[in-house]
Amino acid sequence: MDTSRPEPQLSALYQELILDHYRRPRNKGTLEGATHSVALNNPLCGDEIDLQLRLEGDVIKDVRFIGRGCSISQAAASMMTQVVKQRRLADALALADRMSAMMHGDEAAARDRTLGDLRALAGVAKFPVRVKCAMLPWNALKDAVKS
Amino acid sequence: MLDAARIRTDFPLLRQQENKHRIVYLDNAATTQKPQAVLDALANYYRTTNANVHRGAYDLAIRATEAYEAARSRVARFVNAWAPEGVVFTRGTTEAINLVAGSYGRANVRAGDTVVVTAMDHHSNLVPWQILCQEKGATIRMVEITEDGRLDLSDFGRALERRPKLVAFPYVSNALGTINPAAQLARLAHAAGAVVLVDGAQSTPHLRVDVQALDCDFYALSGHKMLGPMGSGALVAKPALLDAMPPYHGGGEMISRVWDDHSTYNQLPHKFEAGTPNVEGAVGLAAAIDYLEGIGLDRIAEHEVALAGAAIEQLSRIEGVTVYGPRDHRAGVVSFTYGDIHPHDIATILDQDGVCIRAGHHCTQPLMRRLNVAATARASFYVYNDRDDVTALTTALAKAGALFGYVPA
Ligand SMILES: Cc1ncc(COP(=O)(O)O)c(C=O)c1O
Numbered sequence: 001m002d003t004s005r006p007e008p009q010l011s012a013l014y015q016e017l018i019l020d021h022y023r024r025p026r027n028k029g030t031l032e033g034a035t036h037s038v039a040l041n042n043p044l045c046g047d048e049i050d051l052q053l054r055l056e057g058d059v060i061k062d063v064r065f066i067g068r069g070c071s072i073s074q075a076a077a078s079m080m081t082q083v084v085k086q087r088r089l090a091d092a093l094a095l096a097d098r099m100s101a102m103m104h105g106d107e108a109a110a111r112d113r114t115l116g117d118l119r120a121l122a123g124v125a126k127f128p129v130r131v132k133c134a135m136l137p138w139n140a141l142k143d144a145v146k147s
Numbered sequence: 148m149l150d151a152a153r154i155r156t157d158f159p160l161l162r163q164q165e166n167k168h169r170i171v172y173l174d175n176a177a178t179t180q181k182p183q184a185v186l187d188a189l190a191n192y193y194r195t196t197n198a199n200v201h202r203g204a205y206d207l208a209i210r211a212t213e214a215y216e217a218a219r220s221r222v223a224r225f226v227n228a229w230a231p232e233g234v235v236f237t238r239g240t241t242e243a244i245n246l247v248a249g250s251y252g253r254a255n256v257r258a259g260d261t262v263v264v265t266a267m268d269h270h271s272n273l274v275p276w277q278i279l280c281q282e283k284g285a286t287i288r289m290v291e292i293t294e295d296g297r298l299d300l301s302d303f304g305r306a307l308e309r310r311p312k313l314v315a316f317p318y319v320s321n322a323l324g325t326i327n328p329a330a331q332l333a334r335l336a337h338a339a340g341a342v343v344l345v346d347g348a349q350s351t352p353h354l355r356v357d358v359q360a361l362d363c364d365f366y367a368l369s370g371h372k373m374l375g376p377m378g379s380g381a382l383v384a385k386p387a388l389l390d391a392m393p394p395y396h397g398g399g400e401m402i403s404r405v406w407d408d409h410s411t412y413n414q415l416p417h418k419f420e421a422g423t424p425n426v427e428g429a430v431g432l433a434a435a436i437d438y439l440e441g442i443g444l445d446r447i448a449e450h451e452v453a454l455a456g457a458a459i460e461q462l463s464r465i466e467g468v469t470v471y472g473p474r475d476h477r478a479g480v481v482s483f484t485y486g487d488i489h490p491h492d493i494a495t496i497l498d499q500d501g502v503c504i505r506a507g508h509h510c511t512q513p514l515m516r517r518l519n520v521a522a523t524a525r526a527s528f529y530v531y532n533d534r535d536d537v538t539a540l541t542t543a544l545a546k547a548g549a550l551f552g553y554v555p556a
Contacts, residue, residue: 006496006499006546006549006550006556007499009499010495010496010499010546010550011550013495014492014496014550014551019550019551019552022487023487044507045491045506045507045522046507046508046521046522047491048521068521069489069491069521070489070490070491070492071488071489071492071551072492127495129495130491130495133491
């Protein structure tokens, strides 16, 4: 047996697309004219995200984030910004619920095309301790619009 | 080297599998596994000896009290305490330090005073002093570390120029593995008029400790990091200092006479042990000490140094890996990072091979800031680890490298 080859579950967790978002995050930086923002961290592992939104009416016109942490949390943040940009807030929050369902093993949710690149994170469901990493940006989104 | 394979058979948990692999437990700086001898001591205590201590007039209660006090003497001998009554049982290092901050600190530290700590202290040897200093209007002075993760002795000297009331430092760093020159630091601090607290959470399990030779004033230890039960531990202190200190917690056991509006207090060490103590924990800790001394602390230290050395050597050969902390005068704690692979990703990947390591800030956020990292991965060794465990670590790390594109799969 080649002991240096990663198991299938691990390969499913660390897909090319996830590493791509981790290393080349989309919408990273500071947003001029943000209407909503929140800084959230995961005290257990120290993942950090600072999420900024510009809402016009009920539409998320623009979104940026600054953060540092593990590949799952940072890729999830990058992917989330892509799918919520230009989306109605209510729809974005519904996506948060889809994401949460996918993290709890809901296979129908994992096939939902509106989740975009986020579907690559379906493998996180097999690693319960990492689910909170993937949900961190979504929890930040919910907190930001609450304020 | 110790016969780790033989030693492992004494630890029921280590016969278990993790993710279908032999468990490779490398998180000993966080807590250690327990040998059968400790599990038996706990069970036997409840089967044969359990009663509340220091109050019963019947034989069973006397035997429980004797078991508890025998455990105190065992701890006292183990670290060469000044006297058994200088050993106060606590929940662990954290409570021991809080006891000193809350009692000695509150009685002696005043506005404008300085408390010296180090940049490699665990939060439990920092936050209690912050709380004290904030309450009193005193100042924390944090001693810096050198590039290779040692205490900066010239900065230590500068900190002492403030004539601090108290100097606190770890004997061994839980994040870097550094062994500090504790006796020398204590001597310098005393010469500057300070009282000295040594955080012994990471030294007591791994090297022979003699608090009288260190000549500190307070020494804190945790039982669970040295094969003993969780919630066991002690403050070891000079009895004269303890005697002059006000009580920490009030309640039963710590009193002598109680009036409507005031009380007088019990003798040492009971003055600092309010309420029903963790007798089971003390008895289990004594059994752990018997087990460790059966192996020999010098052999344990030597074994861990050899494993840490092998780990550092093998990790350093992997391109992209950075190992933190000094190369010598160090204990069996190895902190590292691997390129841009976050330590939590490393820990998840290693776990798939049954390799348990810690990832995070290790309760040393000021240190992480100085190392310029948010977190590190940390492997820490103990008596039941061997060179196969080091190989398991580096083999699993190669998988992490493959997943993140550092080495071919
Ligand atoms: C150096 C150091 N100090 C203090 C502590 C706190 O010990 P405990 O959690 O057992 O009170 C630890 C353990 O995490 C430690 O490594």
